[in-house]
Amino acid sequence: MAANPAAINTSVLGNLDFNLEELRARYAEERNKRLRTDGNDQYVEVAGELAAIADDPYVQRVERAPLREKVEVLIIGGGFGGLISAARLAQAGITDVRIVERGGDFGGTWYWNRYPGAQCDIESYIYLPLLEETGYIPREKYSYAPEILEHAQRIGRHFKLYERALFQTLTRSLRWDEARNAWQVETDRGDHIEASFVILSSGPLNRPKLPGIPGLSTFKGHMFHTSRWDYDYTGGDSTGGLHKLADKRVGVIGTGATAIQCVPYVAKHAGHLCVFQRTPSAIDVRGNKPTDPDWAGSLKPGWQRVRNHNFAAILSAIPQAEDMVKDGWTDLFKALGELLNKPAETGMKPEDFALLAEIADFRKMNQIRHRVDEVVKDPATASALKPWYKQWCKRPTFNDEFLPAFNRPNVTLVDTQGKGVERITAHGAVVNGVEYPLDCLIFATGFEVGTAYTRRSEFEVHGRNGVSLSEYWARGMRTYHGFYSSGFPNCFHLGLTQTGLAPNFTYMLNEQALHVAWVIDAVRSRGAKRFEALPEAEAAWVQTVSKPGFMSEYQTTCTPGYYNAEGKSGQGEGFLEGQYGEGPVQFYTLMEKWREQSDLAGLVIS
Numbered sequence: 001m002a003a004n005p006a007a008i009n010t011s012v013l014g015n016l017d018f019n020l021e022e023l024r025a026r027y028a029e030e031r032n033k034r035l036r037t038d039g040n041d042q043y044v045e046v047a048g049e050l051a052a053i054a055d056d057p058y059v060q061r062v063e064r065a066p067l068r069e070k071v072e073v074l075i076i077g078g079g080f081g082g083l084i085s086a087a088r089l090a091q092a093g094i095t096d097v098r099i100v101e102r103g104g105d106f107g108g109t110w111y112w113n114r115y116p117g118a119q120c121d122i123e124s125y126i127y128l129p130l131l132e133e134t135g136y137i138p139r140e141k142y143s144y145a146p147e148i149l150e151h152a153q154r155i156g157r158h159f160k161l162y163e164r165a166l167f168q169t170l171t172r173s174l175r176w177d178e179a180r181n182a183w184q185v186e187t188d189r190g191d192h193i194e195a196s197f198v199i200l201s202s203g204p205l206n207r208p209k210l211p212g213i214p215g216l217s218t219f220k221g222h223m224f225h226t227s228r229w230d231y232d233y234t235g236g237d238s239t240g241g242l243h244k245l246a247d248k249r250v251g252v253i254g255t256g257a258t259a260i261q262c263v264p265y266v267a268k269h270a271g272h273l274c275v276f277q278r279t280p281s282a283i284d285v286r287g288n289k290p291t292d293p294d295w296a297g298s299l300k301p302g303w304q305r306v307r308n309h310n311f312a313a314i315l316s317a318i319p320q321a322e323d324m325v326k327d328g329w330t331d332l333f334k335a336l337g338e339l340l341n342k343p344a345e346t347g348m349k350p351e352d353f354a355l356l357a358e359i360a361d362f363r364k365m366n367q368i369r370h371r372v373d374e375v376v377k378d379p380a381t382a383s384a385l386k387p388w389y390k391q392w393c394k395r396p397t398f399n400d401e402f403l404p405a406f407n408r409p410n411v412t413l414v415d416t417q418g419k420g421v422e423r424i425t426a427h428g429a430v431v432n433g434v435e436y437p438l439d440c441l442i443f444a445t446g447f448e449v450g451t452a453y454t455r456r457s458e459f460e461v462h463g464r465n466g467v468s469l470s471e472y473w474a475r476g477m478r479t480y481h482g483f484y485s486s487g488f489p490n491c492f493h494l495g496l497t498q499t500g501l502a503p504n505f506t507y508m509l510n511e512q513a514l515h516v517a518w519v520i521d522a523v524r525s526r527g528a529k530r531f532e533a534l535p536e537a538e539a540a541w542v543q544t545v546s547k548p549g550f551m552s553e554y555q556t557t558c559t560p561g562y563y564n565a566e567g568k569s570g571q572g573e574g575f576l577e578g579q580y581g582e583g584p585v586q587f588y589t590l591m592e593k594w595r596e597q598s599d600l601a602g603l604v605i606s
Contacts, residue, residue, distance in 0.1 A: 001096055015133075016359070022361055030388040031559045033418035034279060036352075036566060043320045043445075044212040052442075054208055057228050058114065060105035061168060066190030072096035073520065074185055074195035076171050076459075079108015081201035081509045083155045084129050088510075088517040090159050096525075098193060099165045100185075102202075102458075106165070107152040109144055109447075112227040113258075114238050116146035116265035119288075119406055120400055121257060122504045123325050126308045129506045134158045137296045137432025142288045143399075165192065172368055173457040175197060176489060178464060181529045183490065194527070197520055198462070201494040201509075207458070209446050211253065215424035223441045226258045232268075233413040233440070242269040249437055250274070253421060254444035255281055257397050262444060264401035274436050276429060278420045279394070279559055282368050282387040284328040286398040300504045308507045310584065315503060315584035328398050329503060332364045333393055361390050375403040384415040393558035395503075446562070465486035480533035480541045480602050482593065483516065491534040492516045498545045501579040517594050519603075528605040537602030545578050 013056075046054040073089060075082045103111040103373065103436060110118075112195055120127045124138035128151050136154060139147060150472030156162050170188040177184050185193040208215065208225040224230045231237060237245035250270040252259055255277040269271050282392050310324045314333050323330050369386045376382035385393075385403065414431050416422075422430045428437040461469040464487045472478060472485060479485050482499035483492050494512050496507075502508045523531050560566040580587040594601065 001521065013528045018362060018366060020359070020362070026388050027390070027557070027559075030418065031557065034560045036560065043209050045288070046208050046210060049217040050210065053210070053223070053225050053228060056102075056104060056113070056168070057224075057230060059168070062104075064189065066192070066405070067166065068192045069098070070182075071098045072195070073098075073197045073199065074193055075099045075199045075201055077101060077108065077201035077494075078106045078156075078165060078167070080112070080129055080152065080506050081108070081513070082106075082199070083152060083161065084510050084513040085199050085201055085516060086161050087133065087159045087162070088153060088513040089520070092517045092521045094520060097161075097164050097429060098195070099161060100169050100171050100187060100193075101167050101240050104167050105153065106156045106161070107149045109306065110148040111150060113145055114149075115145075115226040115258065115262045115444075116236065116240050116242065117261035117262055118258075118403075119143065119236060120148060121396075122506075123311070124148075125310055125325060126304065126325065126504055127506055129510055130155055130158075132301065133306050137291060138253070138454070140288055140290055140464070142169050142286065166371075171202075172276070173235040173460055173462070174491075175462045175466075176464055176491075180382065181390065181489075195261065197490045197492070197493060199492045199516060202458075208443070209445055210443055211445055213253075213419060213421050213424050213429075219424050219438075219441055220424050220426045220518075221439045221441060223443075225443045225445070226262060227447065228587055234266075236265075236269075240265045240268065243264060245270040245440070247271050250440045250442065251276060251438040252442045252444050254446070255279070255427070256444065256446060257281070257395060258446060259444035260399045260402045262442075264399075264405045266442070267405040267408050267411045270410060273416050274405075274429070275411065276414045276416060276421050276431065277384065277418050278418055279389075279561070280387045280395045281394065282365065282389075282391065282403060283371070283395060284331075284368055284398050285371075286400045287327075289399075289453050303603070308504065308510075309477075310427040311504060312502050312583075312585050314505055316585045317507075318585060329391065329394060344443065358390075361392075362571065365389075365428070372403060375407075377407050381406050381413050386412055389559040390554065392554060394561045413451075424497065458495050463491070476542075478538055478542055480538040481594075482532040482533075482545075483539075484532045484538075484581075484603070485520075486535045486538045489530045492519075496579075498578050499580060500582075500584030502584035510582060511584075515588075515591050515595070519600070522600060523599070523605055526605060531603045531605040532574040532602070534604055536600055539604075545580055547581055 044050070073094060073096065075085055075097060078099050082099055082101070083106055086099060089095070089097055105111055116306055120143050123141055124143035125131070128138055128143060128148065134154050137149060153520045156165070166187070166189070169191065172186045172188055175184045178196070181196070183195045183198045185195060185198070192541065208227050210225070222230070222233055231512060233244060234242040236242040245266065245271060248264055248270055249272050251274045252263055253276045255275065257274065260281055260283060263273070263275055307324050309331065310320055310322070313320050314323060314330045317333060323334060365387065372382050374386050376385060385406070414436060416431050424431065425435060428435045429441070463472070467487055469485065469488065472487065477498055479493060483495040485491070485493070494509060494516070499512065500508065
């Protein structure tokens with residue numbers, strides 16, 4: 001049972017300037033408005049009549065002859081996960097690599113996300129990987145999409161990966177050949193590739209996700225997803241100048257991280273803009289600034305990994321002498337850390353920690369709600385834009401232009417009261433029985449994050465005895481350390497697979513790539529041709545990551561979103577479930593110790 005604030009010494013809590021019970025009740029009320037029985041099934045796949053939404057608008061298709069070859073390592077995915085993996089393999093002396101990528105260039109998420117205002121929400125000095133290796137320092141604290149894409153290309157050039165890449169190519173199937181101890185891989189270009197090892201790094205942040213709104217395919221206006229931005233229609237580029245929207249009635253569906261960034265640009269140019277909101281985002285100060293050349297010149301070798309560790313440690317509640325990044329991500333955790341240090345000084349009981357954390361959370365969210373009142377002039381609009389949920393129920397956002405956009409006379413917030421758009425007609429969108437006429441409909445609804453494996457992947461993996469990975473994972477993901485699954489030899493998973501989840505994905509991917517390169521090198525050095533996870537090691541790991549952790553329990557009372565499988569947290573479906581509960585720093589420290597033992601415990605090699 002939660003502690004009674006009245007029973008806790010006021011020197012610990014301070015004088016509360018809000019009513020704790022009223023806030024709890026408001027959060028529960030707003031959550032209940034948004035609960036749905038269909039969970040992630042409310043989203044539809046981009047297929048059939050909607051398939052064209054996923055087409056690549058950025059490059060023309062280049063025809064080529066089918067390829068037949070044998071390689072040591074096949075990497076599926078040319079985003080940062082694939083790039084870092086190839087780089088770490090090269091540093092381990094493994095260069096017989098092939099990369100298969102559906103886009104027309106390297107970049108992954110940042111190949112697709114070219115919408116106006118697209119920007120990383122993690123500090124660029126820790127988000128852009130391999131900065132020291134490539135000799136590059138980002139121009140700003142938070143890089144915009146063109147600079148991030150350029151850096152992905154820089155990595156490709158630096159490690160000579162372009163000659164190893166097959167772009168505009170979709171993997172169609174992977175089958176383990178027991179007789180040859182190798183993977184047989186087919187693509188949509190007619191390629192046949194035999195690979196000793198396979199690294200699956202296609203990630204979820206490339207397939208557009210659409211809400212299953214009735215009538216979606218009946219809309220007669222122009223329609224596109226933010227990850228396939230149509231500049232031929234809007235004019236301009238990622239820096240703005242969307243002049244072709246001047247006489248258009250535009251609708252943006254979604255108010256998550258993508259909409260927060262692109263809405264201000266659309267608002268500047270559209271004849272009229274309607275922003276359709278189901279749940280408002282928590283929007284903190286962005287505070288971007290140019291890179292200080294003196295600071296950049298003072299950096300010592302190894303600085304990026306140290307800085308990344310510092311950031312991840314603070315977000316894992318590991319005390320640090322200094323906050324190197326000093327941003328909105330670390331702000332709440334520092335405040336929480338200060339509160340959690342007080343019980344030792346005051347004799348508080350451990351069961352009071354949860355209340356201290358809740359109060360720190362409420363204080364932070366009150367600041368964010370107060371900011372809305374300070375910026376948005378219309379009281380009704382300001383009220384609708386306030387987020388009534390805990391800080392980590394949804395991925396926090398940081399922006400200084402989104403809220404002011406609603407002070408423009410050509411911008412309307414259509415608050416759906418948590419229900420979403422009711423239906424799409426030939427000429428607009430209907431909310432609460434009212435049709436809003438539209439010439440253009442833009443979906444800022446994100447990617448297939450948190451949906452089932454079969455939704456996120458466009459290919460099937462068949463392991464020993466022809467068993468498919470989707471069948472093997474039908475009742476939930478099953479891995480050892482998040483990297484390997486029993487029955488699928490010489491195959492590595494990268495990304496969100498029962499490892500240590502971190503807000504900074506590239507920190508996570510870099511640590512994973514270092515681990516994978518080490519394992520491949522260790523197997524090769526033993527003269528072995530294959531390795532596989534032992535079933536008992538896999539079962540023990542699944543049990544480890546299935547234990548309820550702080551974040552999974554936290555999510556059970558959260559408003560629906562992809563973090564908690566649209567309100568179904570606790571059923572094994574949540575984005576934050578099935579991850580190593582102690583946090584990313586602890587997980588990658590565990591992997592480092594596992595490598596130091598050098599016995600490949602939990603794996604069988606032959």
